[in-house]
Amino acid sequence: EAGVAQSPRYKIIEKRQSVAFWCNPISGHATLYWYQQILGQGPKLLIQFQNNGVVDDSQLPKDRFSAERLKGVDSTLKIQPAKLEDSAVYLCASSLDSGANVLTFGAGSRLTVL
């Protein structure tokens, strides 16, 4: 089966600009996650979707970050305006449902904010 697809793989922007990341999960996976991974650290959960509803967004900086999964399949994560500390890899993962234990990750989108 196809894996989790993410784009773009790399993005360089100036601070205060905006950026959007796209994720296509594994077909049939109801649960989709966005993680932020700062260099040298483990992934930190930003938001979790179950189909097109938000299950958890407690660690999403909502003043600048937004995410949607309108049709319960693809998802986009947007940052506006970006700050220097947003430089990180943004990982998308999916699982069969919220109770499934195994997450399948995409390759990630590396963001550099100058």
Add this chain to the structure above:
Amino acid sequence: SQQGEEDPQALSIQEGENATMNCSYKTSINNLQWYRQNSGRGLVHLILIRSNEREKHSGRLRVTLDTSKKSSSLLITASRAADTASYFCAGRMNRDDKIIFGKGTRLHILP
């Protein structure tokens, strides 16, 4: 905040030796998983151990879990160059069912 804390942060060993990484966590978990991340790539699931299990094997991997000490270890036997990667533990928390990752151990296998 991160749930798991791995140690060591970095580990270099000779090819063929065994590598042991440890993970400690703070709150009650339903299960604990280990993932591998090669440089510039996403994480790949390696093995899962449930809270009622003490040890699990998969190929060259051996995982132990001690819920009384809130700790787990991952042993990779007969290491290979391809094992060079970062390894993360991730706990599914009983409190809110979240899967929370630790900071990871960077493993480097020397030829």
